[in-house]
Amino acid sequence: MVMLDQEVLARAALLTQIAVAREMPRLEPVGCSIDDRGFRCDFKLKSGGWPSEDDALKVERAVLRIEEGNLKIVYEGLSDDELLQLLEHNAVYMVNGFRAYLEPSAKPSDKKVGAVKILNISAHNPTPEIRLVRFSGVAFSTQKELEEYLNWLEEAERRDHRVLGQKLDLFSFHEEVGPGLVIYHPKGQVIREELMKLIREVNERLGYSEVYTPHVFRSTLWKISGHYTLYRDKMVLANIEGEEYGIKPMNCPGHILIYKSKTRSYRDLPIKFSEFGTVYRWEKRGELYGLLRVRGFTQDDGHAFLREDQVKNEIKAILREILYVLSIFGFREEDVKIYLSTRPDEYIGTEEMWAKATDALKTAIEELGMPYQVREGEGAFYGPKIDVHFRDSLGRWWQCSTIQVDFALPERFGLEYVENDGSRKRPVMIHRAILGSVERFMAIIIEEFEGKLPTWISPVQVVVIPVRHDSVDYAYHVFEVLKNHGFRVNLDLSEETTSKKIRRAYGEGVPYIVLIGPKEANEETVTVRGRGNKQVKSVPLSEFIKALEKEVRRRSPSQVALDLIKKTEA
């Protein structure tokens, strides 16, 4: 992530607005916002056509021209214009006689804008009736900084999981299948399986028993759960022989039925079920985005049925495991955000229950020493929640992990357990997902590692390459031994030069290349190349296997096998 100077952005945003107003009088500035990704200035289109890319270039030049002349920026105060209120950007400035806007918290710099780039012109519809033209861009004090930023953008494109997913042969989308529906290729499926293996271990520790439920339920169930009314617009419903069924958008109702299948005692609680449940949500067309936003996805879902006094411990245990999973992928703090969302205006349950649940969530985060932000009133109507967000290569945030406390569904389904005095009590439910969705998480880690995944999760871990024809037999032997040790290994016997085979293996993101020649065959050794041209020659095969086993068992985020061998050459 390239850091952008917020004050330079604010100044550039003002200049962009007056440049647009001057160059294209049909556009009237109405608001502007700024964040770590740049500025976004909104305009009302009074007449005429949509601005073009050439217009964007004109605006960029005009900004710099205005900057060269005498510039007077005067703060005028806050506007009470209704539209501006809606946009929440209502500080008014007069810039050389033109009105321009900024969000009240932004402070324009005194430093001059040396470079500005309009990245795109798009629509902004704060409400369905209001349609605005939005100029998004970045600005810097110097041209050099802009060039650095553009280089970073190019690099971000190379990290794009949609590009890498194709290049690395992981998954594909097809017009005939439908938008937002992923087809996983063998290598992509390996990544899914490894992620699920990891989460199965976590579930084991947390005491969640894996279950399996169907993909389609009678609408009767969705009416009880409330999805039929509250979630219907995203559901796929089908009428079959006069009866209506719905494809599941969530796994909870199925798990609730397991809970309900017999009378539960206070002694049985907590009861916890997990499922890699593939759900379908008919997101609107324009909302789909690679693997990060799809219509069919697999949640590493889990539901705990608890006594009230068990809620806090469960939250803590889950949160601890979430942090563990984050650490495995080496996520940096700046790429992760934890939110605590509290009671909204409309809610069910008692205030006491909410206080307890919110307190439990809060204590859990604080006791684990994680920085977090509170989002007042952003909780679900049925309970407060913790969400963990991750950043993609372009700096956009996506929600992954989630822990939600739920008072509503136990009530709707009439869930009970028998208390020690024989009375009937209502359990509390926790919905949780560690990865969130397997596909979204996969996309995040592909971008995080630029496709060069840690060895334990790499679809192909080792490629064995004989460097001469006379070494094929030993290469085959090495291949077999590695395979028998459980590694995902390929043997490259193609009639190609060694250089080309190495290049190809690197291009496929393979962490280790094992080179075999007569020298290695004679000594029963291997020559190992890691990423970044690190190489160790003539390692006894057994030693390499030991080092590799360690790296994989630890789920090391970086390559350590060569260091473990301790003979690394430059």
Next chain:
RNA sequence: GCCGCCGUAGCUCAGCGGGUAGAGCGCCGGCCUUGUAAGCCGGUGGUCGCGGGUUCAAAUCCCGCCGGCGGCUCCA
């Protein structure tokens, strides 16, 4: 769903002021006694997203649909 942009070989792209398609990589074949990030030669490969219209003639112009991208709204 809304606004804008885009859709040519398996992939990346050229051609688009109308005259029935090109390159590189890949793939296939051949050559090379193949030691560390592209060896050489040859070949294969496209109802130019789909449908309609304008025209003597459409990849190229117009309309509709499908799909993708950038945003908005929404979410794991």
